[in-house]
Amino acid sequence: MENTCPLNYGLEIFGDRWSLLVIRDIAFWGKKTYGEFLSSNERPATNILAGRLARLEKNGFIVKRTDEKDKRKEIYSLTEKGLDLIPMLMEIGAWSAKYDPRQPEEFKQFVTMVRADQQRLTAHFIDKVRNGGAIFADAVGRQSTDS
Amino acid sequence: MENTCPLNYGLEIFGDRWSLLVIRDIAFWGKKTYGEFLSSNERPATNILAGRLARLEKNGFIVKRTDEKDKRKEIYSLTEKGLDLIPMLMEIGAWSAKYDPRQPEEFKQFVTMVRADQQRLTAHFIDKVRNGGAIFADAVGRQSTDS
DNA sequence: ACAGGTTACTTGCAAAGTGCAAGTATTTTT
């Protein structure tokens, strides 16, 4: 396995639509059980959902415990490692708020509020790339080209 | 197709490892050609890379133009829509810097610098979810459960 | 101007992953 640089590590584990949607359901909608994840608008297949929950748990993004009040239910929740994905999820949401025509005005306002805090630096980096530069140019050592 | 809520829209198009790695290569490493993307550490298959480039172009994340100095080459670059993914990529990078043991110290420092700017609000949301709440609780209308 | 290399792809095919439908096991409800 060959995982050298910035984004790749995470992408192999959580960089898949269904995994991220599970984490979204927990963080953004407060969902906690298999049945709740299943009934999301995107309707994952049961076996896929089960597989993703198992992988997310194995990789330490979520934990499950049996609901004491109803032992048929498993309660899933985010670990610290999973909670730390929230800033990334919010950026995906911010992007969607801007480009998805179906996003409700409500959500766009929420994003605007969040964004007020953090525009400065990222705007600088976007400019850099727009002008043909790269974020890591001169900031971090150049990536190796060989295997 | 059923694309109602916050993150789903983008995830269907760019929410795939190879697509994001292409965008990373352009934004973070300044890569511009098919050959440069191919020689990344993660070594995508040639057909997969070609397919992703075509899809990213079709969906307006990148554009290609023939290199005037060497007409064998196609120069890929990010559109505004693609540039706007940079904040999200930086958050993925920030997460990786924290959890990927292979990340160099150099990169962790870069991330710390970036983060100094934007910690406040996201920390608040993480707390909310950690305590069993959800980011959208009372902030945005509750998601519909039916199809 | 021709030969050989470079670049950006495409094609064929086996293996892996996805998604629907149906089933099972445990627990709760009636």
Add this chain to the structure above:
DNA sequence: AAAAATACTTGCACTTTGCAAGTAACCTGT
């Protein structure tokens, strides 16, 4: 005790992936 609910698993057709090998256009050196 029977029925419903919940969290899964299993079987199977279909799709996607990834390796290996090709092809077409262009450039480079002689």
